[in-house]
Amino acid sequence: MSPQLYTDSADTSFKVREVQYAVRGEIAIRAEELKNELDTKGSNLPFKEIVNINIGNPQQLKQKPITFFRQVASLVEYPDLLLEENQEKVKTLFATDAIVRAKLLVDACGGSVGAYSHSQGIPHIRKNVAKFIAERDGFPADASKIFLTMGASAGVQLALRFIIENSKVGIMIPIPQYPLYTATLSLYEGQAVPYYLDEEKDWGMDIGELKKSIDEARQNGVDVRALCIINPGNPTGQCLAEQNMREVIAFCQQERVVLLADEVYQENIYMPSTRPFHSFKKVLKSMGPSYDDVELISFHSISKGMIGECGRRGGYFECEGIEQEVIDEMYKISSVSLCPNVQGQIMVDLMVNPPKRGDESYESYQKEIDDIYQSLKRRSSRLCDAFNELEGVTCNKAEGALYLFPKVRLPAGAIKAAQDVGKNPDDLYSLAMLNETGVCVVPGSGFGQEEGTTHFRATFLPPEHLFSEFIELLKRFHQGFMDKYRD
Amino acid sequence: MSPQLYTDSADTSFKVREVQYAVRGEIAIRAEELKNELDTKGSNLPFKEIVNINIGNPQQLKQKPITFFRQVASLVEYPDLLLEENQEKVKTLFATDAIVRAKLLVDACGGSVGAYSHSQGIPHIRKNVAKFIAERDGFPADASKIFLTMGASAGVQLALRFIIENSKVGIMIPIPQYPLYTATLSLYEGQAVPYYLDEEKDWGMDIGELKKSIDEARQNGVDVRALCIINPGNPTGQCLAEQNMREVIAFCQQERVVLLADEVYQENIYMPSTRPFHSFKKVLKSMGPSYDDVELISFHSISKGMIGECGRRGGYFECEGIEQEVIDEMYKISSVSLCPNVQGQIMVDLMVNPPKRGDESYESYQKEIDDIYQSLKRRSSRLCDAFNELEGVTCNKAEGALYLFPKVRLPAGAIKAAQDVGKNPDDLYSLAMLNETGVCVVPGSGFGQEEGTTHFRATFLPPEHLFSEFIELLKRFHQGFMDKYRD
Numbered sequence: 001m002s003p004q005l006y007t008d009s010a011d012t013s014f015k016v017r018e019v020q021y022a023v024r025g026e027i028a029i030r031a032e033e034l035k036n037e038l039d040t041k042g043s044n045l046p047f048k049e050i051v052n053i054n055i056g057n058p059q060q061l062k063q064k065p066i067t068f069f070r071q072v073a074s075l076v077e078y079p080d081l082l083l084e085e086n087q088e089k090v091k092t093l094f095a096t097d098a099i100v101r102a103k104l105l106v107d108a109c110g111g112s113v114g115a116y117s118h119s120q121g122i123p124h125i126r127k128n129v130a131k132f133i134a135e136r137d138g139f140p141a142d143a144s145k146i147f148l149t150m151g152a153s154a155g156v157q158l159a160l161r162f163i164i165e166n167s168k169v170g171i172m173i174p175i176p177q178y179p180l181y182t183a184t185l186s187l188y189e190g191q192a193v194p195y196y197l198d199e200e201k202d203w204g205m206d207i208g209e210l211k212k213s214i215d216e217a218r219q220n221g222v223d224v225r226a227l228c229i230i231n232p233g234n235p236t237g238q239c240l241a242e243q244n245m246r247e248v249i250a251f252c253q254q255e256r257v258v259l260l261a262d263e264v265y266q267e268n269i270y271m272p273s274t275r276p277f278h279s280f281k282k283v284l285k286s287m288g289p290s291y292d293d294v295e296l297i298s299f300h301s302i303s304k305g306m307i308g309e310c311g312r313r314g315g316y317f318e319c320e321g322i323e324q325e326v327i328d329e330m331y332k333i334s335s336v337s338l339c340p341n342v343q344g345q346i347m348v349d350l351m352v353n354p355p356k357r358g359d360e361s362y363e364s365y366q367k368e369i370d371d372i373y374q375s376l377k378r379r380s381s382r383l384c385d386a387f388n389e390l391e392g393v394t395c396n397k398a399e400g401a402l403y404l405f406p407k408v409r410l411p412a413g414a415i416k417a418a419q420d421v422g423k424n425p426d427d428l429y430s431l432a433m434l435n436e437t438g439v440c441v442v443p444g445s446g447f448g449q450e451e452g453t454t455h456f457r458a459t460f461l462p463p464e465h466l467f468s469e470f471i472e473l474l475k476r477f478h479q480g481f482m483d484k485y486r487d
Numbered sequence: 488m489s490p491q492l493y494t495d496s497a498d499t500s501f502k503v504r505e506v507q508y509a510v511r512g513e514i515a516i517r518a519e520e521l522k523n524e525l526d527t528k529g530s531n532l533p534f535k536e537i538v539n540i541n542i543g544n545p546q547q548l549k550q551k552p553i554t555f556f557r558q559v560a561s562l563v564e565y566p567d568l569l570l571e572e573n574q575e576k577v578k579t580l581f582a583t584d585a586i587v588r589a590k591l592l593v594d595a596c597g598g599s600v601g602a603y604s605h606s607q608g609i610p611h612i613r614k615n616v617a618k619f620i621a622e623r624d625g626f627p628a629d630a631s632k633i634f635l636t637m638g639a640s641a642g643v644q645l646a647l648r649f650i651i652e653n654s655k656v657g658i659m660i661p662i663p664q665y666p667l668y669t670a671t672l673s674l675y676e677g678q679a680v681p682y683y684l685d686e687e688k689d690w691g692m693d694i695g696e697l698k699k700s701i702d703e704a705r706q707n708g709v710d711v712r713a714l715c716i717i718n719p720g721n722p723t724g725q726c727l728a729e730q731n732m733r734e735v736i737a738f739c740q741q742e743r744v745v746l747l748a749d750e751v752y753q754e755n756i757y758m759p760s761t762r763p764f765h766s767f768k769k770v771l772k773s774m775g776p777s778y779d780d781v782e783l784i785s786f787h788s789i790s791k792g793m794i795g796e797c798g799r800r801g802g803y804f805e806c807e808g809i810e811q812e813v814i815d816e817m818y819k820i821s822s823v824s825l826c827p828n829v830q831g832q833i834m835v836d837l838m839v840n841p842p843k844r845g846d847e848s849y850e851s852y853q854k855e856i857d858d859i860y861q862s863l864k865r866r867s868s869r870l871c872d873a874f875n876e877l878e879g880v881t882c883n884k885a886e887g888a889l890y891l892f893p894k895v896r897l898p899a900g901a902i903k904a905a906q907d908v909g910k911n912p913d914d915l916y917s918l919a920m921l922n923e924t925g926v927c928v929v930p931g932s933g934f935g936q937e938e939g940t941t942h943f944r945a946t947f948l949p950p951e952h953l954f955s956e957f958i959e960l961l962k963r964f965h966q967g968f969m970d971k972y973r974d
Binding site: 057115 | 542546564565567568603798800819820827
């Protein structure tokens with residue numbers, strides 16, 4: 001008897017099958033196999049470890065968590081640590097301001113971090129998020145329009161769920177893009193409406209390209225309802241200029257599309273004087289009341305920045321210009337999943353309300369953040385320089401985010417070899433890199449790239465002291481690969 | 488200009504609008520308003536607090552978390568607590584076995600609980616889940632067929648996502664049911680195929696009723712693919728007898744439907760000698776190889792039992808008889824959300840692998856679990872007895888789970904009054920209860936109930952010392968309500 005569940009179905013239109021998610025695709029699975037092989041004694045592999053630069057997972061690559069944040073996270077878990085009678089002992093292990101914060105947060109949870117919270121997130125924490133946004137942007141924010149989420153991904157999925165009413169609805173997404181977007185569109189049976197970022201202009205965004213893309217889609221009967229922007233870019237690392245953002249907002253108003261602003265890398269800014277981060281909320285509000293009808297949803301996360309608390313799954317989104325009726329419906333849908341995990345919510349509180357000047361933990365907090373930031377900045381340049389030294393490779397600088405997306409001009413022989421085994425050239429290249437060096441990247445095709453080009457995405461997250469060795473490995477691999485397939 | 492997002496659409500078939508989730512519906516929202524009113528000085532309400540017995544949220548109602556579990560949860564968060572140099576101090580606050588476990592778990596996370604884990608869940612923890620299942624059932628379990636999830640709800644939603652290939656697909660659900668099921672079916676545009684539990688027979692499950700329900704649906708063109716069972720029942724509290732479960736499994740084989748077994752209340756068993764818990768996995772395996780083609784997905788959670796760690800969002804599901812291809816696809820879809828939150832995963836490890844006899848924390852752990860269990864058992868009887876003493880109310884005993892679902896025979900005047908204001912009689916009754924006593928329950932219509940009957944769901948989770956006062960409040964309200972509308 002054949003199985004009932006899904007595989008015996010004749011319904012080939014079932015979208016779950018079409019979902020692609022390259023960041024954890026074939027190459028990531030191969031990397032896992034190799035890791036298991038390395039863990040087995042007697043492996044004959046030509047490398048000693050797998051270096052996962054395929055995914056922005058800082059703490060996997062030994063980035064240290066922020067002490068104050070983790071002190072609070074630890075204290076809220078075990079109520080005895082907050083008892084008066086234990087304070088003498090506890091204070092030898094934890095900072096006093098961490099203890100104060102932990103008590104405040106446990107109270108805000110109604111006495112225990114183990115209880116379901118409000119489905120939209122703990123009100124006290126949402127108020128702190130609103131305060132953070134208001135201070136960042138200079139414009140007020142409303143806690144009732146903020147949703148805490150299990151990572152930004154969950155927020156993006158909730159928003160897309162609301163916009164994709166039927167399979168004619170199209171969502172504009174950048175190419176290259178973070179594959180959460182294409183995967184979610186497949187899942188919800190919406191149409192991807194791609195617009196291209198311009199590699200020659202530092203992955204810049206061009207309004208003409210947006211216009212061309214939306215017009216074409218609409219001519220083809222697609223009901224385009226939203227524009228997704230990742231700023232700073234993933235995998236491309238660009239930071240949008242304020243003037244460019246104003247044009248984008250005007251475009252959204254003109255074309256009546258909701259603007260979805262994925263701003264999870266807002267703290268990862270490596271050229272702050274020439275390419276600072278501006279939030280879409282701030283730019284929109286600065287354009288005055290004639291733009292109040294623009295609908296904007298902005299996303300943020302605890303997974304990136306200098307925090308890197310990916311595994312905890314925390315984030316938020318803010319609605320601006322969105323009808324109350326829609327927010328009520330979003331709340332209803334959120335309530336089916338009961339609540340975002342409280343531990344993620346607590347880290348959101350810490351992110352938006354870190355120690356202030358004068359607090360006991362302020363200096364150590366600031367030093368930890370600065371050290372990580374400076375190191376990321378150095379690592380981004382160093383890896384970019386190394387890529388640009390490789391034969392046939394060009395790589396734009398990371399103005400922001402955690403990735404580089406170099407272009408590799410492969411010899412015709414490599415492209416032929418890929419065709420012969422039914423692979424994309426970038427898959428062939430990335431798989432060879434993994435098999436020879438243990439370095440795991442994501443092939444460019446997983447993000448989308450211009451027809452006929454080859455890219456890969458790499459994070460610059462490995463520990464700085466391993467960079468020389470790791471770059472040397474990549475160089476040797478690349479030269480060998482080019483030599484092997486040279487015309 | 489009208490808004491773009493969702494509300495201006497003419498697409499009235501958009502399913503998000505139809506989603507209903509009564510546990511956090513109108514009455515829960517009204518309870519929040521009343522709570523805000525109570526927090527404001529000078530409230531004139533006839534009660535001093537809101538008693539939320541609408542939702543199984545033990546720690547909101549002051550149930551204490553398990554000490555060993557929270558010690559480990561606390562230790563994994565702050566790496567300094569695991570440093571050799573701090574052990575002397577740390578051991579004055581934490582048990583040694585908690586420290587050992589915390590080190591093991593941090594290692595299993597690759598060194599930090601802040602890193603993304605494997606998308607299916609940390610392999611070490613999945614192995615412990617498999618061991619727990621094997622020991623519970625006496626049949627082997629395979630870690631590669633277990634998925635850790637953000638609460639059981641996320642697991643149920645993932646499974647339903649896979650089964651509902653198109654809008655003709657129907658899923659059998661019990662009536663009354665936990666509204667996660669109907670809400671998710673609305674969201675994924677599947678068809679609910681209801682089967683009724685028999686209130687007169689302690690909410691028993693009848694194979695004739697299942698057969699009648701599936702035949703009717705299939706005659707109407709519904710492609711019935713799965714049968715959902717909640718055992719122990721929510722809101723109904725019944726525990727299925729082994730013989731009944733064998734019949735259900737044979738039914739699933741005969742009718743070729745996937746069995747989805749929601750077993751999150753498996754530890755909440757109040758008549759263990761006459762109504763013990765049997766897992767569907769155990770019963771299925773005990774039926775021998777001729778039933779190996781039955782497809783079963785079983786769900787469990789850290790939110791219930793005596794643990795009650797709802798806000799942490801942790802759970803798992805196990806696939807039995809499910810094709811590897813489907814499991815691979817489930818992994819792919821899980822990977823789009825990156826990973827279940829690590830803090831939830833850690834609590835799953837603790838749930839399935841608690842302190843053992845001889846461990847330092849064993850006795851205190853066992854005592855805490857026993858105390859909560861005995862108290863829940865007492866509270867379930869006491870509230871059930873109180874309901875049965877009310878005029879026109881009958882209530883089945885809770886054999887398991889955390890709820891009672893009494894039937895209220897309302898006077899015709901009350902039914903007329905409800906009609907006059909366009910409400911269901913159970914909404915009128917529950918709302919009056921809330922407004923007069925501050926006690927918040929869920930009207931029966933949110934779970935489904937037989938036409939013309941009136942029920943509500945109440946947890947028996949309030950602290951035991953408040954029971955006399957709280958029951959007295961309910962009694963007075965009920966009598967007043969009956970008197971007001973008496974024929």
